[in-house]
Amino acid sequence: SAVISQKPSRDICQRGTSLTIQCQVDSQVTMMFWYRQQPGQSLTLIATANQGSEATYESGFVIDKFPISRPNLTFSTLTVSNMSPEDSSIYLCSADGQDPQETQYFGPGTRLLVL
Amino acid sequence: AQSVAQPEDQVNVAEGNPLTVKCTYSVSGNPYLFWYVQYPNRGLQFLLKYITGDNLVKGSYGFEAEFNKSQTSFHLKKPSALVSDSALYFCAVSALYNFNKFYFGSGTKLNVKP
Numbered sequence: 001s002a003v004i005s006q007k008p009s010r011d012i013c014q015r016g017t018s019l020t021i022q023c024q025v026d027s028q029v030t031m032m033f034w035y036r037q038q039p040g041q042s043l044t045l046i047a048t049a050n051q052g053s054e055a056t057y058e059s060g061f062v063i064d065k066f067p068i069s070r071p072n073l074t075f076s077t078l079t080v081s082n083m084s085p086e087d088s089s090i091y092l093c094s095a096d097g098q099d100p101q102e103t104q105y106f107g108p109g110t111r112l113l114v115l
Numbered sequence: 116a117q118s119v120a121q122p123e124d125q126v127n128v129a130e131g132n133p134l135t136v137k138c139t140y141s142v143s144g145n146p147y148l149f150w151y152v153q154y155p156n157r158g159l160q161f162l163l164k165y166i167t168g169d170n171l172v173k174g175s176y177g178f179e180a181e182f183n184k185s186q187t188s189f190h191l192k193k194p195s196a197l198v199s200d201s202a203l204y205f206c207a208v209s210a211l212y213n214f215n216k217f218y219f220g221s222g223t224k225l226n227v228k229p
Binding site: 004041105108 | 156157158159160161164205213216217218220222
């Protein structure tokens with residue numbers, strides 16, 4: 001199994017600023033993902049963080065708003081840029097299992113409140 | 116496109132009674148289905164998954180789920196609920212060509228009362 005940590009665990013930010021969230025996995029993984037969970041709602045996939053190449057974004061999410069880095073096989077960052085109150089959410093990263101018999105593991109999440 | 120639906124926003128059950136949290140799916144090809152639980156202020160924890168094989172899948176904390184192809188369902192069950200089972204439960208399906216890419220249901224809040 002993989003253990004995933006995220007920093008910060010929570011933050012309160014002013015609109016117009018940016019926040020970078022870090023995700024660290026305790027073992028090398030092929031794929032990492034970033035999800036958003038808006039208040040009272042389900043998880044929505046933002047993007048797949050690819051090591052050595054640009055992230056793959058889902059419909060409705062763009063690189064300018066959510067730039068992602070993946071410098072190695074154990075680490076990724078998600079930046080929420082030019083924040084507005086609508087960006088207030090929980091942001092979770094996850095890491096893959098190596099095949100369908102494995103399980104996708106999730107970090108504890110970062111709670112973001114934008115004022 | 117792959118998707119799952121959780122028709123109940125909330126399920127209430129008395130401690131000691133059996134519980135069922137419903138999930139139906141719509142997929143192309145063979146589905147990979149998952150259940151996760153989210154406790155307050157915590158991340159998602161894996162409960163169980165169906166990839167292939169037996170339709171009845173047993174998972175963590177005494178939970179099990181039954182894959183029903185004819186009804187396209189994957190309901191989560193537990194014979195005897197505990198107050199500590201109270202949490203938010205998510206059903207998920209993986210993408211057709213990328214089994215690590217998940218699509219989640221809307222979530223069901225389970226309330227177990229003493």
